[in-house]
Amino acid sequence: MRFRMSDRDPVDDVGSAHLGRLLLRALRQVQANAVTKLHGCGHPGIRTGHLPVFGYIDDTGTRITDLAARAGMTRQMMGRLVRELEDLGYVTTGADPDDQRAVVVTLTTQGYGFGADGEAVKASLEREYEELLGPGEPARLRRSLALLANLGAGERQDG
Structure with missing residues (x-):
């Protein structure tokens, strides 16, 4: 049996x-939109999987274990992403001066440039979502998602 896409509006x-x-699905679409725009800004090698590295790295550098x-995610998966970004020229790695066994990841000049482009892409997407959802709706959605993201956090901390 073949399935065909419905002619109905998905919002129905x-x-x-x-x-x-x-x-x-919304997260995946937001990430795909961001990556498409980042490619247009001159970052063709960036994939959705790379975004967490940029989202969690400190300006002074961050250990791979902390990024993970x-x-x-696992340290091994983060290590793979970092190696890919190092090959692309966005990050460098080196031994942690406080613990030679640990690896610290730092942004390169290209990595900082990516961060600036990422902020511009984020602002562009925010404007698009405001236009799509209506005035004030993205802020309302953000509050609702924050509540859902923190749902049960109190119970986990206490018990």
Whole structure:
């Protein structure tokens, strides 16, 4: 049996859609839009998977283990992403001066340039979402998502 796309507007089904699936699809679309715009800014080698490195690295450099913890991924996966970004010229790695066994990741000049382009892309996307959703709606959505993201945080900390 072949499935075909429905002619109906996907928004019509939002009432019965699983919230988690909608959130995941929205995240993937936001990331895909950002990466497409970043490619247009002169960063053709960047993939969605690289974004957490830039999102969690400190200006003075960050250990791979800390990047992995912040991003919620394994050290091995973060190490792979860092190697890819190092090959592309966005980061450098070196031994931590406080612990020679640890690897510290720092942004290169190109990496800082990417950060500036990323901020411009973020602002552009925010304007697009404001236009799509209506005045004030992205801020309202942000508050709602923050509540969902922190749902149960109190119970986890206490118990």
